[in-house]
Amino acid sequence: MATVFQDMLKQYASRITVTDIAKTGKEAISLITSVKPNVVFLDIELPDMTGFELLQQLENINFQTVFTTAHSHYAIKAFRFNALDYLVKPIDESELDETIKRLLKSSTNSIEVRNALANLEVQSVENQKLVLPQQNGTLRLPLKQITTIKG
Numbered sequence: 614m615a616t617v618f619q620d621m622l623k624q625y626a627s628r629i630t631v632t633d634i635a636k637t638g639k640e641a642i643s644l645i646t647s648v649k650p651n652v653v654f655l656d657i658e659l660p661d662m663t664g665f666e667l668l669q670q671l672e673n674i675n676f677q678t679v680f681t682t683a684h685s686h687y688a689i690k691a692f693r694f695n696a697l698d699y700l701v702k703p704i705d706e707s708e709l710d711e712t713i714k715r716l717l718k719s720s721t722n723s724i725e726v727r728n729a730l731a732n733l734e735v736q737s738v739e740n741q742k743l744v745l746p747q748q749n750g751t752l753r754l755p756l757k758q759i760t761t762i763k764g
Contacts, residue, residue: 617704622709628717629713651676655668655679656681657680681699681701682699685701743756
């Protein structure tokens, strides 16, 4: 039986292909290892582990990650320390559309995902870094040195 999210993703069939869906973290690890997807939509709270724990168990993260969660505090935690996309459930169609557009343009790599995971493991905020992609590389700023951000 298709989920609402699967139905929403079908709208993008000309631009993305859903290859498979895992119900548990263990199943997801197996699928990611065998399928080698370009993008993984990853729920933060899986039945057997968190999405963060799942990523830590993978040797190679050669895909883009979009966290999906009903708990925005997790998504904000993941997003705050790196340029990872996230969708808060219930997923809004316009937000999904924007995420798909960003994914098609972006070049998130395993180093960025590893930086985000490293930040989540650090107990003290003063040792965490904000990682920003630039045209000629990556800028890593210690959070303790940031006083203001303007958009």
